Amino acid sequence: MSQIRGFLTFLCETRFEDLSGDVIQQAKICLLDLIGTAAGGSTLPGPHIIRSHAARFFGAGEQASRMLFDGRPVSAPGAALAGGSMIDGLDCHDGHALTKGHVGCAILPAILAYYDAFGRDRTGQDLLTDLVIGYEIGTRMGIALHDTACDYHTSGAWNAITCAALGARIMNLDMDAARHALGIAEYHGPRSQMMRVIDHPTMLKDGSGWGAMAGVSAAYLAQDGFSGAPALLVEDRKSAPLWQELGDNWRIHEQYFKLYPVCRWAQPAIAAALSLKASHDVDGDEIEAVTIHTFHQGCRLFQGLPTDTEQAQYGISFPLAVALKYGAINAAHISGAGLTDPDVIQLCGRIRIEENGKFNDRFPAERWARAEILLKDGRMLESPDTKAAGDPDTPIADGRLALKFDELAKPVLGQARTKRLMESILTLDTPGYLIIPLLDDLLNPVD
Structure with a gap:
């Protein structure tokens, strides 16, 4: 029990004050990159189909969440599905080498779905903290799955559990309900084989939309008393070293960034x-x-x-x-x-x-x-043997990543909205900064 208890303590009790300045800065860069990619992905056919699907079949109910850059209210799982598929639709987002996938692609839409449903009083510091926790947990989930599974699974497989964990934190579930949320998400998550889509590229992509949906759904199910088996990726002894370093080794710094929208x-x-x-x-x-x-x-x-x-x-x-x-x-x-x-x-x-x-x-x-x-x-x-720019040891300058954001977002969102989003992201750590304007800029439809 000490392993899962330590995990849940980090998940539920980490606060903005526990984060160093360089971790906060990295979170801002990740957020900027994800939002730019979402804007670029919003125009593509696959994300358009998913948004239409969510609008038809994921009714809003009592707690509605708007879809990213769309504005239509759907259920929180539907909003997470739409947002994850939108970012996944343009292969330009950050990633992590050992996960062979992408943490932020699923966790940001899940956080936005939770916030829009019932957390609109959140601050910029809350958003940055939740995002960092998502990267710390999600990166380890991906490494743990690849260390234990016989096949190479998509990011949606392990990010489903991360999205459920974030739901447990944001919804203030007790530790028992949070543990069930993790187990439900692991069981329901899309254990999809990535190489099938490498060999046959389709709109399935990296499974992040479906993973986000499964994770958000799991958190709501746990809140209602639905039970799940213990999540092996968190509770198995083989993964203990990963979870023991939470709060000491900040793996958000290990994410890579891309210059180009391809694999x-x-x-x-x-x-x-x-x-x-x-x-x-x-x-x-x-x-x-x-x-x-x-x-x-x-x-x-x-x-x-x-x-x-x-x-x-x-x-x-x-x-x-x-x-x-x-x-x-x-x-x-x-x-x-x-x-x-x-x-x-x-x-x-x-x-x-x-x-x-x-x-x-x-x-x-x-x-x-x-x-x-x-x-x-x-x-x-x-040429000599070559690595791409953007790895932690071959970083892309923040100014170049800001230019990338501008190039992706401005054609879709216009100059004023693009500028406003960038300014909002850069000032999120300002004490008392409420994120309602940022949420509206992210979740209202594109003109």
Whole structure:
């Protein structure tokens, strides 16, 4: 019992005053990145279908929550489903190497759903604290699942338990009810196999929407007295070292950030190719052939010509061709008309992906690639072994992440709302800052 008691003590008793300044700053950066990604994802077909589904089948009832950047009231589980699917819809959000997934994608929509249902008196400090607790618990949930499961499951599988835990905290459940919430969420969570969607990219993505929904539902069920079996990811002795370090080792600092809206597994290859493009001033029209050497999971990414944004986001050849043509990748490149760009399609056919055993040995803690570019004049360019920017040891400057937020949000939300959101996030730790205006900016419909 001491293991689960320590977990629940951290969950229920951690306060803003327990957080250091650097942890609070990291939480703001994560929040900014998640909201920018949500804005970009709100325009895509998959999230649109999910929002329509939630509006039809997840009625608001007594405690309504508005859907992220939509405004329609639905149940709290429905709002969490919609928000998690929206962020998951654009593969541009933060992640963690050892979880092989994304913590914030599910926990932010769950927190917003809980707050809008009954917690609109919360402060910015409350939001930052709940977000940090979610990252600390969620990161460990992901590591624990991958250490104990025989297959690679999506983020929704382990984040369901995290979202239930946050519900127990926000709803002030007692420790017995909170323990049941964890068990219900673990049992009902989507134990979905990630590599199936890598091999066949679809709107299922990383399961975060369904995980958020299952977790929020579990918290409400526990509040009503529904019982669940003990959550193994929290209570099994094998995971004890992870939970014993809560409050001492702040794993929110281990999250990575992305420059481009495609799978993290493709980004070392993109970084390697872009380093050659920049150092040798290579134009896409000069390229005869490209060979990428990377780890097995990167090789499993979609290598054909995408017919939808899911194939482009979970691809490697197409986004690499975009980068070689334009020097960067934005949301327009991997959706809509961007999928039919003739120059990118031509370049895509000149790319070959090869597996590298040395890089396999370093995965998942590290993701590496090397690029070789053969030019039409016969020159062969070769990059060094390369990691993508954004890992804790290769950080992206806060200013660049702020620019990324602006690039994602402004086309969808407009300049005034984008600016207001950024200013709100940067001042959340101000004492007494009530988040009602921020909630309204996040949950009201897009003009």
